[in-house]
Amino acid sequence: MSDRSQEAEVVVLGGGPAGASAALHLARNGLPVVLLERSTEPQWRIGETLGPSARPMLDTLGLLKGWSAEGHRVSPGNGSSWGSDPIQFTDFIASPYGSGWQLDRVRFERRLWTEVERHGVRLQLGTxxxxxxxxxxVWDVDWAGVSTSGSLRASWIIDATGRRGEGVRRWGRGYESTDALVAVFSRGRPSQQTSPDQEARTWVESAPDGWWYSALPPDGHRLMAWMTDADLVRNWPGREREGFVEQLRMTKHLGQWADPARYHWDEAPRITSAQSRRARVAVGDGWLAVGDAALSFDPLSAQGLITALLTGIRGAETSLRSLRGEREAGATYVAGLESIWKDYRRLLYEHYAQERRWSDQPFWARRHRPPVP
Ligand SMILES: Cc1cc2nc3c(=O)[nH]c(=O)nc-3n(C[C@H](O)[C@H](O)[C@H](O)COP(=O)(O)OP(=O)(O)OC[C@H]3O[C@@H](n4cnc5c(N)ncnc54)[C@H](O)[C@@H]3O)c2cc1C
Known part of the structure; x- marks a missing residue:
């Protein structure tokens, strides 16, 4: 079936946190928006820790209403064994915004999609x-789904396709990356525990070739991820299920969750890129990139979702201003991205510098070099 000649002011590519927040912010400002999302329903995705400083963005997007009933797990802080063996706990108590959350990502994205539709965005799933x-x-955009296709005329395109960066690859000269970090992850299915796991903090534990982290999203499956470099993971025995559990068991703190009385680790580990990366060009003639399509971060920073929401809002504002003929809007957006990137690189370097025990090992030696501006 073909759906010809729709009109929209803005077409958003990708309905993750960045694309949905951009579409929502535009629609709340009265613009006709079409959102093209590849999936037909929200997918489970890794990336669940949302820090308290997300609160102002959730407020701007009108998402705080009903938020506490959405089932996200309140997270009081982090636990980390980093630089020395003991686990140290850091509470969000010092944050002016209170606690953070371990998100149910499926529910979070479903809520975003409900909100965008409620505000009049035309959400085209599976396209x-x-x-x-x-x-x-004027853009002439052709789109396709499994059994439908069509075309659209629009003034502006927002690339929010995450690490795929469809728009950036087409119009923005691709990406510049600063490392080759990967995540190998698996989810533990809860056993018949006598006392259910309630540990809602994100735990981090460093090791000679990388670091582990663990979180407990609301579905009760414990997430465990091993973070290392692409070349170092090639011969890592934990790429297979049994090896993964074995490697986990060998850790000092996170190994407690390898116990079969607590979790069944029967899911095959998956691997995904987690490298720090930025678009060489994130704004062009009639388009811009938001979220991971513009900047993507090492999960140690727990900055991905917050920046996706923030750049979604800022990207929408930039589109609005550009459509009103404000010529400097794009440059202001780019300056904002540069500032986020610069601060992120400095903080990441400082954080890795706190772990000196394995400075001679490739994983750490690579991260102990100060960032080149
Ligand atoms: C291992 C790991 C752990 C992480 N942990 C955390 C964490 O704890 N906290 C945190 O804040 N961040 C974390 N992140 C990062 C976080 O998940 C991302 O920053 C965030 O999801 C980015 O949102 P986004 O909307 O830009 O992209 P995505 O969430 O990737 O969404 C992109 C959307 O675009 C759609 N899409 C893709 N291509 C197309 C196309 N061609 N056409 C239409 N639609 C398309 C996809 O289906 C998807 O819905 C983690 C990342 C990794 C890799």
Missing amino acids: RMTQARREAG
């Missing part, structure tokens, strides 16, 4: 852009 041409300040 993606196949071609786009820009002439005389």
